[in-house]
Amino acid sequence: MTDTLLTIEGLTKAYPGVVANDNVSFAIREGEVHALLGENGAGKSTLVKMIYGLVKPDSGTMTLRGAPYAPAEPRAARAAGVAMVFQHFSLFDALNVAENIALGMENPPPMRDLAARIREVSETYGLPIDPYRTVGDLSAGERQRVEIIRCLLQDPRLLIMDEPTSVLTPQEVEILFQTLRKLTAEGVAILYISHKLEEIRALCDQATILRLGRNVGTCVPAGTTAREMAEMMVGSAFQAPERAPRELGEVALDITGLSVRSPSEFGTSLKNLHLTVRAGEILGLGGVAGNGQDELLAALSGELRTDADAIRLKGRPIGRLGPAARRQLGLLTAPEERLGHAAAPDMSLTENAALTGAQREGLVANGFLKWGKAREFAEAVIARFDVRTPGPGTAARALSGGNLQKFVIGREVMQRPEVLVVNQPTWGVDASAAAAIRQALLDLAGTGTAVLVISQDLDELMEISDRFGALNEGRLSDIRPAQELSVDEIGLMMGGAHGMEVAHV
Amino acid sequence: MLTLEKRPQPSRLWTYLTPVVAVILTMLAGAVLFAFLGKDPVQSIRTIFWEPLFSEFAFYYRPQLLVKGAPLVLIAIGLSLGFRAGIWNIGAEGQYIIGAICGAGVGLAFYPMEAWFIFPLMVLAGALGGWAWAMIPALLKVRFGTNEILVSLMLVYVAEQLLASMSLGLLKNPEGFGFPGSRNLQQYPSAHNAELIAGSGMHWGVVSALVAVILAYILLNRHMLGFHIRLTGEAPRAARFAGVNPARLILFCLGTAGALAGLAGLFEVSGPSGQVSIDFNVGYGFTAIIVAFLGRLHPIGILLAGGLMALTYIGGEIAQSKLGLPAAAIQVFQGMLLFFLLAVDVTTNYRIRRVTREVA
Structure with missing residues (x-):
């Protein structure tokens, strides 16, 4: 041997x-x-x-x-x-x-x-x-x-x-x-x-x-x-995310009986989801990809409309509102797909900053974009989230995955959301960028934002979330405090081993 | 072996250089074509590009450039908004015809009354007519998801039939000795889109085209709507994520293109052409598609491309009469321009590399 x-x-x-x-x-x-x-x-x-x-x-x-x-x-x-x-x-x-x-x-x-x-x-x-x-x-x-x-x-x-x-x-x-x-x-x-x-x-x-x-x-x-x-x-001392003790506030996001048909033939429809996220809390949703994560994000971002009462933001029904109106009210989202969904590949970082920042950052006046302010906003995101790029004039597609992800998450975090929903925040991102993104989410929750993290990375979810649930075929498991969960229990919440078992030999 | 390698970001230099290279390649290929037709290639190219501007008869051709260029630019600006957003209106020719019929119809309805408000009303009617014709593919697309390329294109042929019917029936000149075609609006001062400065070629259509260029530039570069148009074209999912309502965008882009094409039709019928006749349209609506792409869907570029296209039209006519070049050869020549543009366009996003084949 x-x-x-x-x-x-x-x-x-x-x-x-x-x-x-x-x-x-x-x-x-x-x-x-x-x-x-x-x-x-x-x-x-x-x-x-x-x-x-x-x-x-x-x-x-x-x-x-x-x-x-x-x-x-x-x-x-x-x-x-x-x-x-x-x-x-x-x-x-x-x-x-x-x-x-x-x-x-x-x-x-x-x-x-x-x-x-x-x-x-x-x-x-x-x-x-x-x-x-x-x-x-x-x-x-x-x-x-x-x-x-x-x-x-x-x-x-x-x-x-x-x-x-x-x-x-x-x-x-x-x-x-x-x-x-x-x-x-x-x-x-x-x-x-x-x-x-x-x-x-x-x-x-x-x-x-x-x-x-x-x-x-x-x-x-x-x-x-x-x-x-x-x-x-x-190659350097590694900063593991730190979580400061946080006080939980009112329920900020309340999803009641959310059912959505997937617009895609190969998508997963959401079936009667219930969950709440309180101000200052991080709720982690695990699950293997393709179990309704994209649809949930779309339903929350406003790309998919639902019954008005299915989604409430601080008590206000928002299920019928579009993405811009939801942003105005403080519900911000970051989809999984960086290029083509969260950001336009051929547009500059300044333009991509205006993509979601237009309303809350006051980048529009009478329908006209203030490019100077948009550029300042992009520069602020680049500086605070350590995005490695020559400048805000660079096209989004020229950035590496980790850097673009830092920009996309940073763009939402910097807008001081009431509720932030992120899907696979560190997918394909290197360890140091992932740590920075997790830390930013923890810090954001520390300032009283309700954060919903959808991720396949269980270590990540255990590291940052207060409560944990799992999506399986469009259904949501019970949501339980993350601290008391064992790996076996998490696996069962994710739908067990999808009916697979070890051969008894 | 040559391979294409994707650039990390689109080359700025090549974005501006491609039209120039395309024009040069068109000249070279055109020269070869004309040589095969037994004409002197150098003289042919010189006739097309030089004579209209600098020959001894240029005083006559230069105003013609404005007259030919203005409708092309006006239509192309409208089309470019939709093209930027991935909405393919191929039926500007039909919107142009309907705009002309509606505008001329309003004018003729007032004949022979003379009043200052007649021409503004005709302008409005022209724009509305084109807009309404474009709303057909727009509403069908929004409501039933039909393909706007097919619907808008086929409506061109419907519009042509309507034009024939109008010039033979409803709008036919009652004092025209039975000839098809409407009264000549050039002889009806209140409805005449006359030259603003005599002999300059400058009429209201030229002014409108210039205004459209400026407004489109502001819209695309400064306004949220223009940003959403560009966003939709470049990343449709990101646009929906940003909150763009695709249906509203389709209605806006097709509607604007239709209105501008309608305006172009009205200015043409009430000015240089003068009357509604069976063969009043000469394909500006189709040529404008080439102009839009030749101008990189950029307002300033479209302005330049419209001028260039007008030049090949007029130069082509001179070449036909002076050198006896067949009309078809001129059309091939214009088509080559779009062909080379699209071919050279690859260099904006890719660089061409010479590689020696790597041993796997």
């Missing part, structure tokens, strides 16, 4: 204007779960793409089981025993599980044999799945199983997993971890990419940390605190 499987020596890959990987070296032993840690843009993806043969390194060497390893394409990597589960699945909804797996094979066996092998592998590793089910009907967790089984059918020696838990409930994560442990017991090595530090501490034997394309250290996760790892990733 201590034989070295893959050695990476001095891998370097440069793209025009940026060095994605600079002289990265490390080794993976057989049967080891090796974590690859780093912020967005640290070079994790480029590194695994080189190992999987998708990208050719500029320099450096790899050795697999003592032999030189330089895959020219993924097929060569697979032949050498390297498999990869991508963050985004590549499955056809209309085909069944076995057909999807056959599509990825060079010489697929007859369907009946393949189905039997899928059953066998899936049961051996605790990933039960019916090979004849249509992929379109599977949950995200089950789709991931299909991807993993597809890899396992190749008998890999090294399995690369890119952010595998971002789509899973806690129960599903536990099932996945059991599978991975079973694999490592057989000597398969796993290269595990994530930025969820607690998971890495629970699962991984070794961690390599990348920052700006360089290997900045290795550690044994079990013997390192999450905070220390975060500091290695960020």
